[in-house]
Amino acid sequence: MKTPRAFYQPLAIGAPAPLRELPTRLERMIHFVPPHLEKMRAKVPDLIGTVDVVLGNLEDAIPADQKVAARHGFIEMAKANDFGQTGLWTRVNCLNSPWLLDDLVEIVQEVGDKLDVVMLPKVEGPWDIHYADQLLAQLEARAGVTKPILIHAILETAEGVKNVEAIATASPRMHGMSLGPADLAASRGMKTTRVGGGHPDYAVLPDAAETGASRLSVQQDLWHYTIAKMVDACMAAGIKAFYGPFGDFSDAAACESQFRNAFLMGCAGAWSLHPSQIAIAKTVFSPDPDEVAFARRILEAMPDGSGAVMIDGKMQDDATWKQASVIVDLARLVAARDPDLASAYGF
Incomplete structure (x- = not known):
């Protein structure tokens, strides 16, 4: 662990000094854009005024043979638009992939001063943050980037959840964390193919002695424990917690319910993977009048x-x-x- 005196020192000569406080920004929804698709990049100018964060996705949901195209598409998208108050993020490929290094090298070199946050998938422990932290500092120094690029970790492995407190305090570059329910379900051996949300088999029954033959099953929240643990770690570290994806685009009511649970528990926002989820996140993560x-x-x-x-x-x-x-x-x-x-x- 770094000493307090060294914690806020730049990790490369010429890199910008780390932030001591997170910028005060509204981040109710992190809207995912697949930048390898030209028709999706063309929608970004209209999105900028509608969403709080535009994220160019380079990882899951991008075919392997389109990874380079997605990276180049993101760089083109970043250069072509003025994002103003809207955050510009990218989700890079995971640390053990063959694309991560080029993702960071090329993006920081080309658009580092426009990039606010790098979302890092499948973070397992503080060592993953330390690697990205040092690399980003070196790249910022080389490219002359004037403000530090922040790191947002996705909790999507059992080991990551186990190490959540250490991840939250691994670097002053930490912006926050998101729940990654699909990969986390697989890592834990959970028996579900859903992306976020509940499951009808995860339920409780009232005591038979009290209700007799009529026993109404009540569905529970699969993610309550993990969200609570993530929120505690983030709030204690002075960073932000987010709900991740809700994969059933046809069930707006269930999406709103899951987002609302996360909001009440302390999350600042959620991912929007479909345009219909933008309005849901905007409603839920804005306090009721x-x-x-x-x-x-x-x-x-x-x-x-x-x-x-x-x-x-x-x-x-x-x-x-x-x-x-x-x-x-x-x-x-x-x-x-x-x-x-x-x-x-x-x-």
């Missing part, structure tokens, strides 16, 4: 966050003041990007 209004009443009643007051028959104290601050701070961030919600929030 009624919740914002009530949170503002708490803050107004307790300006310095101390003491206790009664509002609508409910006690509010310093703990609920902190909860209200989380909601109002997020609402202000949303309002700065969304005029309709700004009006609904009263900002």
